[in-house]
Amino acid sequence: MRRRFLLLAATAPAVLVAPGLAHAAARRRASPPLAQRRLALRHAATGSRFDGPYHNGVEFDAGAMRELSIVLADTRTGTVHPFDPKAIDILWELGMRERMEAFTVLSGYRTPATNAAVHGAGDSQHLRAAALDVQIPKARLAAFGDAARGLGRGGVGSYPDHGFVHVDSGPVRSWGFDRAVAAPRAPARTPEQIRLDRMAEAWAQTRRR
Template identity: 65%
Template sequence: MRRRTLFLAATLASVPGLALAATRRSRPAGPEPRRITLRHAANGNRFSGIYHNGIAPDAAAMADISEVLADTRTGAIRAFDPAAIDILWDLGARQRMTEFLILSGYRTPATNAAVHGAGDSQHLRAAALDIQVAPARLPDFVETALRLRRGGVGSYPQQGFVHIDSGPVRNWGGDGTLLAAARAPVRVDPRVERMNRMAEAWASTRRR
């Protein structure tokens, strides 16, 4: 396992910004490090620690996370997308959640087909997470994820989990419908509307 971790660390170090982070790990000051705790429900594998130094992801930590989020049927590992972990970290900070129980991370094509995943699922590129969320917290968790507008958000209240990914911005409910929070009209600050009207009036005088 140690050899596999070292290989992943070398692979992730080639990602822009990751190698730089590794050299800066021991330097004081600067942006606040990002810490996250993940536990995979299927095998109990766990990561808890700093995965990002505030400037860029840490290659060794991301290699460990990639092992934790490996395909559960085959054990296959793919370097996990740091952007997806960043989204989860941001959600945790906003929801005051310190630990996440992961139901699904990376999936091989065979595993994805076995669980009837979408043919273009972000799980296939190690960029998606299915997170178990307590029923009482799930609606607020989903709404917060939607308002981030960073990737995909899927809500599965009957199954008790939320899907997030770092792919295109989109959303769906367990029945395939657009989520209510995303359909809600955007409230514009009256002051902003007033400034927009003033700008349009000024622009119209320039066009005359």
């Protein structure tokens, strides 16, 4: 009898612990792994780069956000302002939707003096480090702008003549989408060029007789 008691005592912990371990393992299998959010971008004016995760799937990485703020600093003064994570998230989501792995940024944070120098709006979202002017290849610019508007998150401006799209985390609005790109004008001819063209045409007429 004693041997039987010892055997039961030895096996009891396994019986009690095993169900808990099984449930924990089942929960781990049921929960999808946390998806990191990664971003690769370069500032066209300074050449500064960021390439890596900035969000671990639960929260923003404070160190990565500091690095991004440095990359997106004011280009005239080097002033760094903490960049709005919501604006970074908008760019990341657009990259996922449009299958773009890297971005070139023309403008991020601007000081009031820089904003005035580039004739930015007085209430520009660049002033609060919440806007990005992103260079987009001409063939993809319209689709990228439409995708940005489709998010319904913040402001979107299309600048096809300059090859970039503005995105920000401010109020939902858009501009620049109902304007056709102006066809390039032929350079004006000088009086001397007109005279030479007439002479060439007159010479051609004599050759055809």
